[in-house]
Amino acid sequence: MLQYEMVIIADPTYTEEEIDELIEGYEQVVTSAGGKALKVEKWGKRRLAYAIRHHEEGFYVLMTLECPASLVKELDRRFRMNERIVRHMAVRVENELQLGPSPMMKPRPERDETLIEPPIAP
Numbered sequence: 511m512l513q514y515e516m517v518i519i520a521d522p523t524y525t526e527e528e529i530d531e532l533i534e535g536y537e538q539v540v541t542s543a544g545g546k547a548l549k550v551e552k553w554g555k556r557r558l559a560y561a562i563r564h565h566e567e568g569f570y571v572l573m574t575l576e577c578p579a580s581l582v583k584e585l586d587r588r589f590r591m592n593e594r595i596v597r598h599m600a601v602r603v604e605n606e607l608q609l610g611p612s613p614m615m616k617p618r619p620e621r622d623e624t625l626i627e628p629p630i631a632p
Contacts, residue, residue, distance in 0.1 A: 511545065512602055514575045514582055518589065519568035519597040522555050529569055532594055536573070536585065543584070545577025562596050574603075 520529055529552070537547045553570035562568070575581075582600050589598040 511576045511578060513548070514577065514600050514602055516573045516575060516585070516598065516600045518571045518573065518595055519558070519562075520571065521594050521596055522565060522567040522569050524569070524594060526552075528594075529571070532592075533571060533573070536588070539585065539588070540575055540577055540581065543577065543581045545575055545581055547573060548576055549574040565596060568596050 520532060524532075533550060533552075537550070540547050549572075551572040553572065555567050555569050558566060558568050586598070586600060589595045
């Protein structure tokens with residue numbers, strides 16, 4: 511089976527419990543069709559680059575799936591029908607994924623304050 515990464519942007523007005531229910535529902539669809547949810551990462555609320563349906567923020571979720579291509583079409587259809595989902599995108603992964611954390615989940619390096627130059631006095 512092929513591997514896919516799906517990023518979902520959900521309506522930010524929903525609670526985290528409702529987002530969890532939404533994710534679990536789609537995981538059940540994947541497992542019932544013979545696929546596997548390899549990884550699910552909740553990135554949390556983030557500011558959108560532009561307003562979508564009058565929303566300035568969205569709740570981001572990354573799902574890594576192993577499933578047939580027909581299931582991706584079905585998930586796409588379900589995403590479009592669900593009013594909770596503001597945007598979604600599915601991408602087929604060419605190489606085997608390393609199932610570690612995505613770059614969004616890795617901690618940021620500490621800034622070294624000594625490298626910042628002080629302002630020049632006039």
